Amino acid sequence: MRSIDVCLSPELIHLYNLSDKIVVVVDVLRATSCMTTALANGIERIKPVSDLEECRALQAEGFLGAAERNGQKQEGFDFGNSPFSYIDNDVKGKQLAMTTTNGTLAINKSKDAVQVLVGSLLNLSAMAEYLKTRSEDIVVHCAGWKGRVNLEDTLYAGALIDALDGEVSLENDAAMVALATYKASNDEFYSFLSNCSHFRRLSKMNIERDLRFCLTTDEFDVIPVLEGDYLVRM
């Protein structure tokens, strides 16, 4: 049986051999939730970039620009890191350049993989169904917070393992830790996460609507996949 493994922080990803794996990158609050929402609402393709300058340059070329640091929208960009940017605005057919504190870094550190997918609770079941059609081993790469392990991405990893029930073996302890974390939530994500550090960080920013949305499962069937430097709909 093929295996699923979990990397709880981008600072540990060098310990994993990705060359024959499918990697699912997750940053529930909020980068990968935004990416899923953007592609589901008609964004043509997304270029995840590491720094603000590159994002600004692409915006000048006609991309929509989304930039977040420490949870805050950055000055001079079209969007920050709210999924509602892609619901409340008409973004059909546009290209998007995006840079965030953790999520884009985790994507860029996953590029050795056979395939890089973007997961969020919003496309949880679609992701599990797709992965069931593949034969490669899987690594869930949690974006965390500035290198640290976070609760929401660990929870997602556990939820994905649970959704793949019986189809994968848990080869590594981090996968067991993630599954235990997910089970402890009793599927009450909002209350379970209400004490996590990023929740408290974001709550001060008055974005409860974002938090509730990002913790909704199966809003979309779209799976973002990395093709070259761009995320596109599979």
Add this chain to the structure above:
Amino acid sequence: MRSIDVCLSPELIHLYNLSDKIVVVVDVLRATSCMTTALANGIERIKPVSDLEECRALQAEGFLGAAERNGQKQEGFDFGNSPFSYIDNDVKGKQLAMTTTNGTLAINKSKDAVQVLVGSLLNLSAMAEYLKTRSEDIVVHCAGWKGRVNLEDTLYAGALIDALDGEVSLENDAAMVALATYKASNDEFYSFLSNCSHFRRLSKMNIERDLRFCLTTDEFDVIPVLEGDYLVRM
């Protein structure tokens, strides 16, 4: 209220400011269980060293030498990494030099702390009672396996948080992940851990007696504390 934080791998410890913290280093299978057992059985002091050469040199000077790599006792040393070495042999008043795959590294990476303590399930309650008498914030530093997160050390961190019930706040998500992992065990450590990677690794070595012993809580009241380069009984 003072806080408790958990670092799930020595590869993440640089993200933590230890200078005003008490650090509890844990490597349940088996380094810190051995250290606790050794001091409880009369070893005078322990020098944790990083490499085999230094361990060999100290053995030549009259120390007992304990050396493990990848779970195996190393050729030419008195002991490997079994706690029974200190129960089945008369070690009273002796000095011990010890090098292991993960545990001694985690201790050496914790030296910036106000105080470095060595925890294991064997001294769980004694550790919790001692920590209740202190006012500093606490970091549990899990030794893991070659940089990766492991189940048994994460479980210990959660068990310690649970034992400190109400006396500390959980400032960081890794602490919540550890607590969820501990709760998932239902205090049935042996069966909970029977699928973890290191258990499987060690099971092949025919050391079930070691595994069962290391998963026993409150066998000893001894708390090893680092004084200079040596671990001694507090």
